[in-house]
Amino acid sequence: MAAFMTVLESDLRALSAEARRRYPAVKDAAEHAILKLRSMASPDEIAHNEDILRIFLMACEVKNVKLSVIGLSCLQKLISHDAIAPSALKEILFALKEAP
Structure with a gap:
């Protein structure tokens, strides 16, 4: 499971870097999610924390292809x-329906 958490953290860093200038709210949320993720020990904890899910949904909602792919x-x-x-x-499902 540590590998999964490491991959998620890496993806959050990529999201933060990609959103840096044009989408500061996404950047800030990604950085906040990284801090939360570090305090979690398992995917079950992620399921009970909406902040991690919310950042990925937010990335889909901004209508930027690179952010949506991540x-x-x-x-x-x-x-x-x-x-x-x-x-x-x-x-x-709503985010998938609305993604570019």
Whole structure:
């Protein structure tokens, strides 16, 4: 599981770097999510923390292809590692529907 958490942190860093100038809210949220992720020990903890999911949904909503690709890729990783609460599926489906 440590590898999964490392990959997520790397993706959050990429998201922060890509959003740096044009999307400061995404950049700040990604940096905040990195700090939260470091305090978590398992994907189950991620499923109970909406901040991690929210940043990837936010990346999809800004209508920037590079950010959306990172966001969608991370959503797929979270789903495949059971790190998504069932209650969040509606939000994810909406983000997928609206992604560029």
